[in-house]
Amino acid sequence: MNKCLTLDLKNGNSTAVYMSDDLESLRKRLMESYGSSFMVSDDNTEYIIAPVTESRLSIMHGESNKNYKSILEILDKALALSLSRDSIFIGVGGGVICDMTALASSLYMRGARLILVPTTLLSMVDASLGGKTGIDYEGYKNIIGTFYPAEEVLISSAVLETLPESEFLSGMGEVVKHALLSSDSALYDYLSDNSALIMQRDKRALSEMIRLSLLVKCQFLEKDPEEKLGIRSFLNFGHTYAHAVETITHYGISHGEAVVYGMRCALKVGEEIGVTSHEIRERSLSLIGKFPFKRVSFSGDREKEAIFEATLKDKKKKDSVVRFVLLEDMGRPVLRSLSKSEVISSIL
Amino acid sequence: MNKCLTLDLKNGNSTAVYMSDDLESLRKRLMESYGSSFMVSDDNTEYIIAPVTESRLSIMHGESNKNYKSILEILDKALALSLSRDSIFIGVGGGVICDMTALASSLYMRGARLILVPTTLLSMVDASLGGKTGIDYEGYKNIIGTFYPAEEVLISSAVLETLPESEFLSGMGEVVKHALLSSDSALYDYLSDNSALIMQRDKRALSEMIRLSLLVKCQFLEKDPEEKLGIRSFLNFGHTYAHAVETITHYGISHGEAVVYGMRCALKVGEEIGVTSHEIRERSLSLIGKFPFKRVSFSGDREKEAIFEATLKDKKKKDSVVRFVLLEDMGRPVLRSLSKSEVISSIL
Numbered sequence: 297m298n299k300c301l302t303l304d305l306k307n308g309n310s311t312a313v314y315m316s317d318d319l320e321s322l323r324k325r326l327m328e329s330y331g332s333s334f335m336v337s338d339d340n341t342e343y344i345i346a347p348v349t350e351s352r353l354s355i356m357h358g359e360s361n362k363n364y365k366s367i368l369e370i371l372d373k374a375l376a377l378s379l380s381r382d383s384i385f386i387g388v389g390g391g392v393i394c395d396m397t398a399l400a401s402s403l404y405m406r407g408a409r410l411i412l413v414p415t416t417l418l419s420m421v422d423a424s425l426g427g428k429t430g431i432d433y434e435g436y437k438n439i440i441g442t443f444y445p446a447e448e449v450l451i452s453s454a455v456l457e458t459l460p461e462s463e464f465l466s467g468m469g470e471v472v473k474h475a476l477l478s479s480d481s482a483l484y485d486y487l488s489d490n491s492a493l494i495m496q497r498d499k500r501a502l503s504e505m506i507r508l509s510l511l512v513k514c515q516f517l518e519k520d521p522e523e524k525l526g527i528r529s530f531l532n533f534g535h536t537y538a539h540a541v542e543t544i545t546h547y548g549i550s551h552g553e554a555v556v557y558g559m560r561c562a563l564k565v566g567e568e569i570g571v572t573s574h575e576i577r578e579r580s581l582s583l584i585g586k587f588p589f590k591r592v593s594f595s596g597d598r599e600k601e602a603i604f605e606a607t608l609k610d611k612k613k614k615d616s617v618v619r620f621v622l623l624e625d626m627g628r629p630v631l632r633s634l635s636k637s638e639v640i641s642s643i644l
Numbered sequence: 645m646n647k648c649l650t651l652d653l654k655n656g657n658s659t660a661v662y663m664s665d666d667l668e669s670l671r672k673r674l675m676e677s678y679g680s681s682f683m684v685s686d687d688n689t690e691y692i693i694a695p696v697t698e699s700r701l702s703i704m705h706g707e708s709n710k711n712y713k714s715i716l717e718i719l720d721k722a723l724a725l726s727l728s729r730d731s732i733f734i735g736v737g738g739g740v741i742c743d744m745t746a747l748a749s750s751l752y753m754r755g756a757r758l759i760l761v762p763t764t765l766l767s768m769v770d771a772s773l774g775g776k777t778g779i780d781y782e783g784y785k786n787i788i789g790t791f792y793p794a795e796e797v798l799i800s801s802a803v804l805e806t807l808p809e810s811e812f813l814s815g816m817g818e819v820v821k822h823a824l825l826s827s828d829s830a831l832y833d834y835l836s837d838n839s840a841l842i843m844q845r846d847k848r849a850l851s852e853m854i855r856l857s858l859l860v861k862c863q864f865l866e867k868d869p870e871e872k873l874g875i876r877s878f879l880n881f882g883h884t885y886a887h888a889v890e891t892i893t894h895y896g897i898s899h900g901e902a903v904v905y906g907m908r909c910a911l912k913v914g915e916e917i918g919v920t921s922h923e924i925r926e927r928s929l930s931l932i933g934k935f936p937f938k939r940v941s942f943s944g945d946r947e948k949e950a951i952f953e954a955t956l957k958d959k960k961k962k963d964s965v966v967r968f969v970l971l972e973d974m975g976r977p978v979l980r981s982l983s984k985s986e987v988i989s990s991i992l
Contacts, residue, residue, distance in 0.1 A: 375782055406789045428754065434723060441754040442790055
């Protein structure tokens with residue numbers, strides 16, 4: 297595997313990202329460098345590490361297992377393996393496994409070592425980098441968690457070959473978001489020019505897309521690792537709407553597609569209140585249109601009201617005010633609070 | 645209350661310590677600055693905050709409640725109060741309450757704000773400063789936790805008036821430890837000259853002693869906030885033995901007195917293997933002798949074997965080797981691994 301970037305976080309931590317286009321070099325690195333480490337997978341990703349180690353735990357896949365009982369299960373296994381604080385936890389899976397392994401690692405003896413092997417596009421471009429860990433609790437998503445960056449993130453685009461289409465598109469939602477948030481057009485142009493190859497899951501195209509996407513995320517993370525300055529929160533472009541529609545549909549829509557929906561709403565309201573120019577909105581929608589995202593809409597008054605109510609529960613509110621990320625220009629997001637009527641009228 | 649020191653931790657966090665000799669100025673500060681905050685106490689310390697706020701939770705006192713169920717109880721209450729990530733958690737109690745409130749605060753939405761009001765001598769001079777949070781799990785003490793420094797620590801020596809003698813002496817064990825670890829003699833001399841006043845719980849003498857003790861701890865913390873460089877681990881002087889005797893007596897001995905016992909063992913083995921001079925050992929024992937610590941001893945071969953076995957479980961072991969803190973000179977601790985026979989022969 298080759299190191300493709302290093303994310304330096306303000307508080308002295310850094311994360312190195314290694315990539316490859318095949319599965320064997322991932323297994324080789326895991327075996328040679330981390331053969332005695334503790335690996336956590338789910339039943340879908342266990343096949344990746346089964347040939348590598350016996351020190352492993354498999355958790356049932358799915359968001360419904362993203363809870364404190366799974367965390368205790370990971371900690372129980374770590375204790376049974378007599379791990380010390382310089383032992384390494386390796387999470388091999390999608391966002392659920394990465395977030396939980398990272399949380400458990402951050403809690404074990406106040407912090408063991410951590411490596412993540414994201415296996416979904418969404419977790420490759422989003423969850424694995426930046427140190428957010430978490431579990432759901434009492435119906436709130438990721439309400440319990442820590443900031444705990446991994447030392448290394450190992451990405452093999454080969455594991456995306458078997459990812460279900462809906463999950464792949466879910467990740468693409470975040471990739472498109474990064475393209476719109478980037479101050480240069482490298483990712484936008486790459487996506488625009490290679491959308492067919494990408495949708496065919498060409499491994500090399502995916503690797504390059506993931507690398508460019510991570511570079512954009514890094515720009516925001518390096519400036520504001522713990523989301524204290526408002527810079528990192530720009531990465532929540534589309535997310536206030538997204539979380540709201542996820543809530544009211546009881547997660548009947550994938551995260552990335554909810555984010556795409558949310559970006560479309562944010563572009564609409566941006567134009568309506570004069571923050572986003574018509575050209576920027578069109579340029580953004582044009583990139584979204586290159587990929588076969590499911591088109592969701594909510595037209596009933598009661599649905600719109602419910603979405604508005606759900607936006608008020610946003611975790612990132614400051615001084616009780618929910619602030620939406622809008623786009624002033626490509627790569628120039630701003631935070632704005634919106635009136636109820638502005639939110640309602642922006643719902644597509 | 646007056647600010648008496650600020651601890652700057654490497655990763656950009658800092659903790660300000662405020663002190664007073666009376667209870668009213670503590671209550672005043674809590675009420676005026678933090679009246680709408682969420683306060684956590686136990687049934688012994690609830691009286692301090694009952695006049696201050698309704699947004700509070702009381703947990704049954706005692707180490708047996710230092711578990712994940714109490715953490716969930718705190719988080720449940722935080723959710724019920726609709727706290728956001730910029731809300732403030734205030735822990736008012738001894739080490740158990742401070743450690744748990746801090747852990748819950750570090751986990752809530754990946755980190756809410758945190759203030760600690762330690763109410764035992766041990767938590768004033770030890771648990772409240774330095775960011776260690778934790779709960780016990782599966783029989784292991786503090787095996788689950790995070791590093792999460794409080795923004796402020798508020799100390800009123802008035803609350804020590806009613807502290808049971810054994811708990812007071814427990815805190816004194818850590819204070820004496822700080823005196824022996826300090827590179828200057830300010831705390832040593834203060835303790836030596838004022839032991840009677842201190843044992844009478846003179847509030848002003850206690851405040852000065854606490855301040856000097858915290859200054860020593862700060863010297864170690866600032867250099868190694870997350871215990872990664874081996875410097876902070878010098879604060880574990882006496883602790884490897886202490887944790888071992890706590891384990892084999894099932895916590896039948898107070899923490900500070902276990903630390904005093906551990907320091908006496910470490911001084912003994914230090915002299916035996918030529919690390920500690922006879923004079924330094926005598927000077928250290930002389931300060932310990934100024935306070936009425938309970939004298940514990942373990943003479944049976946099976947007890948000694950059990951203590952040795954328990955030292956092997958030390959959480960701070962590195963590369964599977966347990967390293968003991970020994971004293972080369974006043975204020976000059978060193979880390980040494982010891983052979984089984986050296987450990988056994990040092991057990992008093």
